[in-house]
Amino acid sequence: MEFSKNQPIYLQIADYISENILTEKWKEGDRVYSVRELSMKLQVNPNTVMRTYNHLQSEKVLHNQRGIGYFISEGSTDKIRKIKKDNFVKIDLPEIFKTGKLLGVSPRELSDLYQNYLKEV
Amino acid sequence: MEFSKNQPIYLQIADYISENILTEKWKEGDRVYSVRELSMKLQVNPNTVMRTYNHLQSEKVLHNQRGIGYFISEGSTDKIRKIKKDNFVKIDLPEIFKTGKLLGVSPRELSDLYQNYLKEV
Amino acid sequence: MEFSKNQPIYLQIADYISENILTEKWKEGDRVYSVRELSMKLQVNPNTVMRTYNHLQSEKVLHNQRGIGYFISEGSTDKIRKIKKDNFVKIDLPEIFKTGKLLGVSPRELSDLYQNYLKEV
Amino acid sequence: MEFSKNQPIYLQIADYISENILTEKWKEGDRVYSVRELSMKLQVNPNTVMRTYNHLQSEKVLHNQRGIGYFISEGSTDKIRKIKKDNFVKIDLPEIFKTGKLLGVSPRELSDLYQNYLKEV
DNA sequence: GTGGTCTAGACCACG
DNA sequence: GTGGTCTAGACCACG
Numbered sequence: 001m002e003f004s005k006n007q008p009i010y011l012q013i014a015d016y017i018s019e020n021i022l023t024e025k026w027k028e029g030d031r032v033y034s035v036r037e038l039s040m041k042l043q044v045n046p047n048t049v050m051r052t053y054n055h056l057q058s059e060k061v062l063h064n065q066r067g068i069g070y071f072i073s074e075g076s077t078d079k080i081r082k083i084k085k086d087n088f089v090k091i092d093l094p095e096i097f098k099t100g101k102l103l104g105v106s107p108r109e110l111s112d113l114y115q116n117y118l119k120e121v
Numbered sequence: 122m123e124f125s126k127n128q129p130i131y132l133q134i135a136d137y138i139s140e141n142i143l144t145e146k147w148k149e150g151d152r153v154y155s156v157r158e159l160s161m162k163l164q165v166n167p168n169t170v171m172r173t174y175n176h177l178q179s180e181k182v183l184h185n186q187r188g189i190g191y192f193i194s195e196g197s198t199d200k201i202r203k204i205k206k207d208n209f210v211k212i213d214l215p216e217i218f219k220t221g222k223l224l225g226v227s228p229r230e231l232s233d234l235y236q237n238y239l240k241e242v
Numbered sequence: 243m244e245f246s247k248n249q250p251i252y253l254q255i256a257d258y259i260s261e262n263i264l265t266e267k268w269k270e271g272d273r274v275y276s277v278r279e280l281s282m283k284l285q286v287n288p289n290t291v292m293r294t295y296n297h298l299q300s301e302k303v304l305h306n307q308r309g310i311g312y313f314i315s316e317g318s319t320d321k322i323r324k325i326k327k328d329n330f331v332k333i334d335l336p337e338i339f340k341t342g343k344l345l346g347v348s349p350r351e352l353s354d355l356y357q358n359y360l361k362e363v
Numbered sequence: 364m365e366f367s368k369n370q371p372i373y374l375q376i377a378d379y380i381s382e383n384i385l386t387e388k389w390k391e392g393d394r395v396y397s398v399r400e401l402s403m404k405l406q407v408n409p410n411t412v413m414r415t416y417n418h419l420q421s422e423k424v425l426h427n428q429r430g431i432g433y434f435i436s437e438g439s440t441d442k443i444r445k446i447k448k449d450n451f452v453k454i455d456l457p458e459i460f461k462t463g464k465l466l467g468v469s470p471r472e473l474s475d476l477y478q479n480y481l482k483e484v
Numbered sequence: 485g486t487g488g489t490c491t492a493g494a495c496c497a498c499g
Numbered sequence: 500g501t502g503g504t505c506t507a508g509a510c511c512a513c514g
Contacts, residue, residue, distance in 0.1 A: 067514030111232035339480040353474035359460040430499030
């Protein structure tokens with residue numbers, strides 16, 4: 001896994017986990033990697049993973065079973081989708097639309113670009 | 122002016138200036154506010170405005186005349202448009218598209234949302 | 243049995259046992275559950291129960307007969323009462339009183355709340 | 364300031380701050396010590412104070428002004444009192460009452476002990 | 485084995 | 500100056 005500079009690593013890891021849950025590669029109720037395992041796997045300090053898990057626990061995406069590990073909470077798939085959708089509609093899109101308007105991009109163009117993206121990826 | 126938390130204040134100020142230039146509220150050749158004026162007007166640390174001006178100067182949008190002030194450079198309108206477009210296509214859109222795909226948003230929906238935005242604003 | 247998050251599980255189990263002794267549901271001299279039995283019953287790691295028994299053994303509430311099991315020691319009822327009382331007066335109460343004072347709770351209120359509790363339970 | 368072993372230091376610091384707010388030694392809107400200042404004052408690692416501030420920010424007791432520092436949020440006095448009272452009534456007291464009943468402490472005794480405490484401190 | 489806390493210290497962006 | 504992130508590593512309680 002490669003980390004970008006725009007965002008703290010611990011949040012990028014959180015996104016990575018969220019996406020695995022959202023796409024149901026990881027199911028609700030599953031145990032996630034232990035702090036140590038994931039830190040080794042991602043070549044990152046255990047503290048950084050700990051921070052990710054803390055963050056996701058405070059958002060009730062993960063929960064801890066003492067002495068055993070962290071688990072994906074029930075309902076987290078819906079919760080993540082809801083949060084992401086909210087951000088998308090209320091924050092990301094208005095920003096993009098504002099710029100798009102400023103640059104004179106038409107709705108047609110935008111949807112064509114999106115269509116191309118969907119084909120390529 | 123209100124500042125969002127997602128972006129450094131100095132960049133938000135840069136955007137504010139860029140947009141005034143792009144929409145030709147401020148013309149090429151015009152003198153912009155002095156650092157002190159703008160920092161008072163925006164209720165912001167003068168250092169922050171200084172950083173904005175440095176930033177815009179490095180992008181050749183502004184230039185400085187010693188002892189007089191900062192001026193909007195010739196050709197800056199085009200330059201800003203080019204920079205914004207570049208960012209838009211190479212950075213902003215791919216990000217939005219990635220999230221859109223993850224959430225199952227269709228091209229049609231996206232263009233509809235954009236159309237609504239254009240009508241409303 | 244449900245475990246709270248405030249306290250280690252092994253201490254919550256110790257409390258559970260202590261209360262059974264204190265209320266004389268379990269008598270001095272009785273054999274308690276084996277580690278395996280209790281761990282199954284409480285759905286808990288055997289190590290955890292082991293820790294509980296070690297703890298209670300160090301307080302001379304339980305003692306071990308090799309190959310047979312753990313037994314409730316003579317005099318443990320009094321001993322538990324003494325320990326609990328000590329903790330109550332020296333640790334629990336001062337803490338509660340400190341918070342009570344901070345929140346402006348009067349002695350009258352406190353005793354009323356206690357009275358209600360005694361009636362209800 | 365001395366730290367007990369029962370609770371993480373970063374939470375003890377949070378309590379210390381909360382109490383200063385609750386008793387209005389520190390007022391809403393005030394700036395609190397910078398991370399570095401407080402860490403020096405309490406002889407503690409800056410990371411630990413950072414953790415406290417993060418914690419209090421997530422509870423909306425503190426908020427951050429970029430480049431300036433942390434401030435006590437409006438309404439935090441009420442919020443802290445509410446949280447403390449809730450915990451007191453729903454968690455702390457039932458526990459104390461349970462033990463009190465088990466030990467045969469009377470409401471009268473309890474209120475006397477509290478009265479003594481209030482006089483002494 | 486599991487997570488949780490803490491220190492020491494570095495480096496950085498921002499105001 | 501301010502906070503924010505991260506590493507390296509230790510130590511500990513708990514299951």
